[in-house]
Amino acid sequence: MKIDPEKCVACGNCTYVCPMGAIYIDPVVKRATVNRDECVECYACYNGLSQEHLNPTLVRTMRKVFQMMRLRFDPEPDVCPTAAFAPEELTWPRVVRRAFSDPRVPHESTGVEGRGTEEVKTNDVSGRVNVGEVGFTIEFGRPGVGVWMREIQEMSGQLARAGVAFEKKNPITSLMSDVPTGAIRPDILNEKVLSAILEIKVPVARTEEIIRLVWEVEKRLETVVAIGVGTRCDPDGEDRTVAPILERLGYKLERAKTNMGLGRITNSAPDVRPAEGARR
Amino acid sequence: MTNTLHRYGDAESFRDDYVVFAICSRGKNDEESVPKLRRFLEMALPFQPVNLGDARHGGALRPSKSVNPMSHWKRDMQPDFQAVIDGLDTPTTAAAVFDNRAAAEDFVKSVKAADLGLSVNISTSIEGAEQCCHEADICRHSVGYSLGFEGKTGHLPNEDVLQLSTMCGHGMVSSSFAKKMVDWVKEGRRTPEEAVTYLSRFCSCGVFNPSRAKRILEDARKRTR
Numbered sequence: 001m002k003i004d005p006e007k008c009v010a011c012g013n014c015t016y017v018c019p020m021g022a023i024y025i026d027p028v029v030k031r032a033t034v035n036r037d038e039c040v041e042c043y044a045c046y047n048g049l050s051q052e053h054l055n056p057t058l059v060r061t062m063r064k065v066f067q068m069m070r071l072r073f074d075p076e077p078d079v080c081p082t083a084a085f086a087p088e089e090l091t092w093p094r095v096v097r098r099a100f101s102d103p104r105v106p107h108e109s110t111g112v113e114g115r116g117t118e119e120v121k122t123n124d125v126s127g128r129v130n131v132g133e134v135g136f137t138i139e140f141g142r143p144g145v146g147v148w149m150r151e152i153q154e155m156s157g158q159l160a161r162a163g164v165a166f167e168k169k170n171p172i173t174s175l176m177s178d179v180p181t182g183a184i185r186p187d188i189l190n191e192k193v194l195s196a197i198l199e200i201k202v203p204v205a206r207t208e209e210i211i212r213l214v215w216e217v218e219k220r221l222e223t224v225v226a227i228g229v230g231t232r233c234d235p236d237g238e239d240r241t242v243a244p245i246l247e248r249l250g251y252k253l254e255r256a257k258t259n260m261g262l263g264r265i266t267n268s269a270p271d272v273r274p275a276e277g278a279r280r
Numbered sequence: 281m282t283n284t285l286h287r288y289g290d291a292e293s294f295r296d297d298y299v300v301f302a303i304c305s306r307g308k309n310d311e312e313s314v315p316k317l318r319r320f321l322e323m324a325l326p327f328q329p330v331n332l333g334d335a336r337h338g339g340a341l342r343p344s345k346s347v348n349p350m351s352h353w354k355r356d357m358q359p360d361f362q363a364v365i366d367g368l369d370t371p372t373t374a375a376a377v378f379d380n381r382a383a384a385e386d387f388v389k390s391v392k393a394a395d396l397g398l399s400v401n402i403s404t405s406i407e408g409a410e411q412c413c414h415e416a417d418i419c420r421h422s423v424g425y426s427l428g429f430e431g432k433t434g435h436l437p438n439e440d441v442l443q444l445s446t447m448c449g450h451g452m453v454s455s456s457f458a459k460k461m462v463d464w465v466k467e468g469r470r471t472p473e474e475a476v477t478y479l480s481r482f483c484s485c486g487v488f489n490p491s492r493a494k495r496i497l498e499d500a501r502k503r504t505r
Binding site for chain 2: 015016017018019020021042044047048049050051052053054074075076077078079083101103104118119120121122123124125126129135137139140142143144145194195211215218219221222223224225226227228229230231232233235236237238239242243246251252253254255256257258259260261262263264265266267268270
């Protein structure tokens, strides 16, 4: 993302709305400036700020006058008064930043907007996580911290050494140069993204082992981690297996998303045979 | 995409936060899914949602690419639910957000009866979801638990800000902006209602809960941290 210095009036609104805090007013040029190392190309500034198209010279003059009179100009905080943001053509490997950071850009590998896949949200039709299995989503960087691809590789490498399989349709998996070892393409390791998710599936019996592994690796990372644990409920809609394990590990379970099982396969020619547990 | 799962707060703080969303699975039930997703959103209207959204185009309050300068004094603060419904034009995730359990329960009953064939999920406290399913006579198929944030949590902001910013699970509501809105409400520069509309416009999939956000801002106004 770039900010047109001819248009920018250094109002500072954009410095707050950047999720990574990567925009600042440069005291030398007196314009908003993007820290390109920290910018993850999420487009929150460009997509989220409403845009006015005021004359920059007029706005700068007014701001100077107000400043001299010690008057506080009080504009709407979610507006760029001169529409100064200018998206740039992103090339490889920087384009990876946007793919994982701008939720409106679907990953080609999944067709899903965002950083992950359908996971248990469509489990009633995909049958991805069956009885006796646990699906993990291990998310890095959110909220507002960001993560370098090399940090994700630290985790994926350890998980691979533990012998787990990565979800094939996950965007991170699609960027691995060697899936069995969890190695991510070397040319993107120095790219930073807003967040990314590793997805794995293991037998229920390995739940505690995987969580302890994540705890060990996350100590070495400079970011935050959010674990999601998905499981298939019993026929009566209860989960008597996984929740007790998580509680025994010290987690107080507050929030969950619940798949109500209302979905069914309706396509005239489904692309794959329905998995066990999927509804037709 | 775990965009509604990792909202920050304890179960009690989700008493006014019920996100019900419909999603189709690529290659399995995505054919002819757009009218079904629209129908899903239309069915929410009688139950007075506080937000509607589609993951591709956003929620009921959206930024404008050509704001009139007069808007600084007279901003349109009303959500446009019909625009969300009309704008949904591709298989995606459609979400309806409610601020009370009764509305969520009634909506879930209505969705079950409509038998759209789409996967439908509810994201809220575990107990709240169980209650909604129970009232609609639904056996939960699968559940995805949030284990919260761990790792270098020292990078995270305070609880009020975190509760606000994580209501856009895609991270488009920045912590700095949420903090700014808390401060502006404290200063009396903006009302909680106004602050909430600014925050809502950044959520790119429409799952931001303006009602819960208003309550958080009201509570934060008197807090000392």
